[in-house]
Amino acid sequence: MTILALVVAPSILAVLVALGISGRKAALLLLGCALLTAGLSVAAVARVTAPAFTFENLVRVDATTRLFLVVVNPIFLGISSYVWYRVHTTPALRGGMRRFVAWAAVFLASTNALLLANHLLALWMLLELTALAATPLVVGHGHVESRGAALRYLLFSTVGLGLVALGFGCLSRGMVASGQSSTFFVDRLIELRPTANAWSRLGLCLVLLGLGTKLGLAPMYSWLPETYDQAPPAVAAMLGAVQFNAALVVLFRVVQAYRATSPALVASQLLAMGLVSMLVSTVSIIATRNIKRLIAYAAINHAGVIAIGLAVGGSATYGLLLYVLSNAFIKAILFLTTGKIFAHYKTNDTRVISGLIHDLPYSGVFLMVGTIALLGFPPFGSFLGELLILSALVGSGRMLTFAAFCTLITMTFVATGRTVFPMIWGLSKERHEWPRQTLLAGLPKLTFLLALVGLGIYIPPSVNTLLQAVARSLGGP
């Protein structure tokens, strides 16, 4: 039952803040709540071993739940501490804190509830709730551009999740057409192994397309760069590192339940979506001159790699999970760093920002290390994950996909390096007198960085066991 505190605590915070707490107090309460949920999620991972059910089977705690709880909550804690620090040091930000904290708490509560849900409709509803909670956060100051981006974000979320709902309806009809009893409980679906027919194939296509939209996969990815660019960096980090993983968990649940129904369809659709996403993101990375958009396009690229890993299955699944976890930490580091950079330079233009390592040493180092991890270099988890996915591609005989993957990744390396490294190592264009950066401000990013290195060098046995269990549930060895 203590695991339900992961949902209850942020919900209470949302009510309290809505009733009238604002400013620094609200930011401090958000930090406290995030600390509590992060602690509880770590405790939940340490305590529960076998899948546990409660609330008429609507809540299920299995390996996937535990793995993502322990990733999402500490990342949210890092984002909360960043927000608290920004509010503490910038009094002008205190005015909008009440609305921010209320919606951020709803966002956290719905994400944690989603990770605990065992019912496809509940998962769908909770994913929609995270999108609804994030929409006012994207608006930020209420400029017409950010309102437009928020509307586009909500629109794509509604359309994507509408397709998912339609797909679930088709899957349900498919079960009835095959003479099976229709259900949306994930554990029962895994046991039942729904039979393939025209309804179930159509349903799976729609569900994958809809969830692909939420993950930023082609063809419906265009909301992502605009939203990440217009949203405040803390919100972009929440979307990229927290909500992305929530959407991914829904995709994992669908794959766990339906992969056996139409394995070829799932693999080919994910592979096509993944490769096209990598292609469009590579072209966009080459063209963009905006650091936040560059990270957003890299997020589309990462989603493509994840889709390909999931399509290949087998030995790629362990690598895929390493890649997913690394990806979450990388995006959190990079978006929070861009927040710091924007606060000083007042621009995201990569041609204007130069000499970061002299101007903002900590931010320069975080941007550099984050970019190296983003590009999948050792010793980070992303390197190991990418290597395992590539090796599985070769092992499964998909040489053409392997060649396309390598070509696109190489082009991404060059384009990203060409844009980001001059920002870090170039000469400062103007001398600024900025307040000295403290280590406290960089503490969340430093923790994420340590986790990132840990995933590449040494994975603790308890985390490794969890990764293996989740990989098995997705068809891994």
Place this chain on the structure above:
Amino acid sequence: MSPLLMGLLGVMLLPLFVANWRSSLLGLSCQGLLIGWAAYRLDPHLASPHTWLTLADLVLLRGFGAPLLLYRALRGKNRALHQQFFSPNLLTWTIALGLVLAAFNLAASLIPQDGDERALTSVATAGVLLAFLVLASQAGAFGQVVGALRLENGIALFELGEQQRHEHITLHIGQLALVLATLSLYLWLFRGLVETHEAHASTDEPTL
């Protein structure tokens, strides 16, 4: 096909031919009310709480709430926003009719037996495809919101044909609350866009 479904198909198609903002809102309202009527005919004794929730969603929210509030947000405001709706020309009409034909063919391949279920699925599929046509052809906020609401209506009609859809009443209540919250957010963003159309972004203000 029953007169009700024929009427529903009519209110899905007609706003694309007349193509002004008032007719598109009237079309949305009629869609909500007619889908509500179809839901009522499935359970005329209103024996199940699910039926009450479905009717509240379809009649109150989609039939009256959303179109009226959008109308209030648009009335007397920026003329450019009024005109941001579907271009009525021969090409778009041909595409719309082609999508309706495709929807009927798809439903026939999924449900071989002719009957009510196939007719309902055909009209629901046509609703979804026409919603995508509106979404794909619109760059303005109003057209996109109308497209999204049309899609929601198509899905609601499709759900009427399903059996054992809601296993928990709490999930159905949650779904209704989500529809309400989604509509409220659309209206909030839309009103904000109408009111702050002339506003300019400033990079001087601090941001999180």
